[in-house]
Amino acid sequence: MNYWLVKSEPSVWSWDQQVAKGAKGEAWTGVRNHTAKLNMMKMKKGDRAFFYHSNEGKEIVGIVEIVKEHYPDPTDKTAKFVCVDIAADKPLKKPVPLEAIKTNEKLTEMDLVKYSRLSVQSVTPEQWKLVCKMGGI
DNA sequence: GCCAACGTTGGC
DNA sequence: GCCAACGTTGGC
Numbered sequence: 538m539n540y541w542l543v544k545s546e547p548s549v550w551s552w553d554q555q556v557a558k559g560a561k562g563e564a565w566t567g568v569r570n571h572t573a574k575l576n577m578m579k580m581k582k583g584d585r586a587f588f589y590h591s592n593e594g595k596e597i598v599g600i601v602e603i604v605k606e607h608y609p610d611p612t613d614k615t616a617k618f619v620c621v622d623i624a625a626d627k628p629l630k631k632p633v634p635l636e637a638i639k640t641n642e643k644l645t646e647m648d649l650v651k652y653s654r655l656s657v658q659s660v661t662p663e664q665w666k667l668v669c670k671m672g673g674i
Numbered sequence: 675g676c677c678a679a680c681g682t683t684g685g686c
Numbered sequence: 687g688c689c690a691a692c693g694t695t696g697g698c
Contacts (some may be wrong), residue, residue, distance in 0.1 A: 546684090570693075591684060635685080654683050654692065 540660040541576065541586035542649060543601070543623070552588055552598045555625045562604040562624030566612045573657035577621050578607045585626065587660065587668065589649065596632040597668060601625055630673030643667055 543565060545551070555563065568574060580586075584603040590596055605622035612620075638644045644667065648658035660668075 544684090572693095595685075652691090653685070656683085 539579065539581065539584045540662060540665040541580060541584060541603075542589055542597070542647075542658045542660050543586050544589045544591045544656045544658075546592045547590045547594060548592075552590065552625070552628070555588065555599070555601065555623070556628075558624065560604075560624050562602075562622040564611070564620050565623050566610050566620040568610070568618055568620065568656055569613070570656060572652075572655055574618055576657040576659055577619055579659075580606060580621050582606055585665075586623065587665075588625075594632070594634075595636075596634040597629060597638075597672065598632045599625060599628040600669075600674075627674070629669075631671070633668055633671045637671060638668070641667070641671075 565577075568577065580603045582603055582605065586601050586603065587597045588599045588601050590598055601623040603621055604624045607619040607621050609616055610618045610620040635649065638647060639650055644650070644664060647660070647664055648655055652658065
């Protein structure tokens with residue numbers, strides 16, 4: 538299994554809205570960046586991803602599961618980009634703020650720190666375990 | 675194909 | 687609200 542991290546501004550699409558969609562999930566559309574697109578194309582059904590709130594909160598709030606692999610993004614008129622369907626798995630007992638990641642020397646290599654603008658990122662198993670632990674899971 | 679100008683993202 | 691980082695666009 539591979540691990541990922543997706544970012545969303547809560548004013549646009551929040552964790553609560555994701556949870557409300559249930560196990561069926563929701564299309565993760567609107568990605569217009571080729572690096573993020575390549576990451577989405579590597580996602581497999583059953584992979585897990587952290588759900589991060591950018592701008593407001595700036596913390597990892599929950600875990601989602603990839604429930605449908607990549608297909609053309611219906612909101613993209615140029616037909617160049619793709620989306621996946623994700624469903625809320627479970628919330629972190631304790632959200633992990635960006636600050637905690639930046640100050641943990643084991644996590645300074647996370648894309649969240651190095652490439653803060655990338656909206657779909659990969660996470661190593663080591664990073665995944667550590668963040669889960671920090672989040673109380 | 676280079677690069678300056680411009681737009682967007684997101685932390686601060 | 688500012689600005690750094692980075693992607694995209696368009697003139698040459």
